[in-house]
Amino acid sequence: MTSDATSASVGGGTGATDGPPKDGPSATGGRVTTAYPRYVAGRVAGAAVSLLAVLVTSFFLFRLIPGDPVKFMTGGRQVSAEQLAAYREQFGLDLPLWQQFADYCGKALTGDLGTSYQFNAPVVDKITEALPNTLLLTGTAFVLYTALGIALGTRSAWRHGRLGDRFHTGLALVLYSLPSFWLGLLLIVTLSVGIGPLPGLFPTGGMESGGEEGFAYVVDVAHHLVLPVVTLVAVEYGQTLLVTRSALLDEMGGDYLTTARAKGLRDDLVRRRHAVPNALLPTVTLIFINLGRTVAGVILVETVFSWPGLGGLFYQALSVPDLPLVQGLFFVFAAAVIVMNTLADLIYPLFDPRVGR
Amino acid sequence: MTTGKWPAARPRAMAWQRRRASAARFWRRYRTHRAGVLGLATLALFVLLALAAPLLVGSGVADVTDAPGSPLERPSGELPFGADRFGRNLLGLVIWGARVSLLVGLFAAVLSVAIGTVIGVTAGHFRGWYATVVMRITDWFLVMPTLVLAIALATVMSRSLLTVVVAIGVTTWPTTARLVRAQTLAVESRPYIERARALGGGHWHIMSRHVLPHVMPLVLAQTTLIISSAILAEATLAFLGLGDPTVVSWGGLLQDAREAGAVSAGHWWYLVPPGIAIALVALAFTLCGRAVESVLNPRLGVSR
Secondary structure: OHHHHHHHHHOOOOOOOOOOOOOOHHHHOOOHHHHHHHHHHHHHHHHHHHHHHHHHHHHHHHHOOOOOHHHHHOOOOOOOHHHHHHHHHHOOOOOOHHHHHHHHHHHHHOOOOOEOOOOOOEHHHHHHHHHHHHHHHHHHHHHHHHHHHHHHHHHHHHOOOOHHHHHHHHHHHHHHOOOHHHHHHHHHHHHHHHOOOOOOOOOOOOOOOOOOOHHHHHHHHHHHHHHHHHHHHHHHHHHHHHHHHHHHHHHHOOHHHHHHHHOOOOHHHHHHHHHHHHHHHHHHHHHHHHHHHHHHHOHHHHHHOOOOOHHHHHHHHHHOOOHHHHHHHHHHHHHHHHHHHHHHHHHHHHHOOOOOO | OOOOOHHHHHHHHHHHHHHHHHHHHHHHHHHOOHHHHHHHHHHHHHHHHHHHHHHHOOHHHHOOOOOOOOOOOOOOOOOOOOEOOOOOEHHHHHHHHHHHHHHHHHHHHHHHHHHHHHHHHHHHHOOOHHHHHHHHHHHHHHHOOHHHHHHHHHHHOOOOHHHHHHHHHHHHOHHHHHHHHHHHHHHHOOHHHHHHHHOOOOHHHHHHHHHHHHHHHHHHHHHHHHHHHHHHHHHHHHHOOOOOOOOOOHHHHHHHHHHOOHHHHOOHHHHHHHHHHHHHHHHHHHHHHHHHHHHHOHHHHHHO
């Protein structure tokens, strides 16, 4: 049911997991007291295996990139063979592949993801530097588009078939079809650069103008945050809206709603207290999946707005290619999705007692 | 072929008659979805444009040396969309770009759905270790961030349209595989499959003659929906400079625009047409996919 709603409403490439675990321990009928911890252990173990698989993939995938990273590091300067050899040794590129891999895994387990060729700094430092910026951008956008999607989806379903519903569903589908980078570029042209008499209202990119402190700094960052957040919200809220809407429509025929109305409850109480909590169940899964996806999907928006986050860093690293940094970021993006999917799996049974206990 | 023989021809003719009837029924119901019809009309328009592009604009439109306008010329009567950074006719480029975007979207989606269907049907048909291993792999692909993986693949391989098709196709199949597997399991639990097996039907016979026709409607809807995201993905890869630099595509035009400084110079007319084209085609496929879905699954049709 849930996975149907997720993948059916918007389609292609959105159903990031197979929905909540219906084939989980509930099928075997374990006792309430022991089933959930065992279920948690299973999911966490599965996530750990996935993370390991991602680590392996990120190592081998990017070894296939043509071109010699050492050539880039020297920046086309004339260097002697000894210097090249020294570089190779410094980054461990002279070792056989399996040994590089063993080193890589060993270091990764201790939280060392290597040294960036490009910045000559530890990858972990670069990532931790950029992470807060990405979290600020995605977090703000995530809260807004989730709230917007749920609010509009609920209203659309409650008055389905009316003009407002058609308008919001249509708009959501249109915005969902827009390439996010294009929307970003367009917003920059219209609202930052300004067309004709329109003045530039917002900065064209970056996160701060520099030289501000205290409260002025906060305002400045917020000012820079507006356009990237608007872009992300516009392309992302549609999916939440559609899933919430179809989930609520499924509940609308429910007898318990008739009962609630027969008790004499006001319409909006029936909606808020009775229908919406049930309808939100499929949305909860989607919300977590979105959270993981947004971190990875922010690459384009960050590139367009020169936002100093993980996505912009990934784009920079790819153009080199800066192998350790690309590997590290790939791992972080995949890990974000895995962790969020696992959290969704873990939390779902707590929301829906019919599942997973 | 057995068309010459009576006993074989009769059931075959009957089967075709039934297929025609169900196709007609499908179309009758599809027609009632106004958004779906609108999407289909938009698609037909774009497909026509793409097919007629050699006649309408000619292959010389992408030629840098013999450009009709001056670089970054504003829209005028002669060049309705203006000129790009090499002075080429932007309207012609957008029409020409439809060929690449539609082709890549279509092939990528077909590749993705083909992989998904094969994996899904076989994983549903052969249980045991094969299914376990294959579904593990599917799950693993499912948790990979699609865009990041596609970017990584496109970086690793050479710059060509085939690379883009493969990068999109290889990263988007798991959803289809999961859906098809679920459907296969449902079909295979029906008694007539047991009957076919008892009559000596082999694996291939059961999968191709009994399971596949049943999952085809689902596959059709899924293809339409995936084309839409494949077209977006193609534009994204081209925009990041990972497409084929020698062909004209909508994403590539946007990358050109950005590199030419159209954003900071406020040349909005350079940015608008390719983006609208991408959005229109992606939206049209989504609308068609939703309409197909609600025709095939009437329970959804009522609620939406």
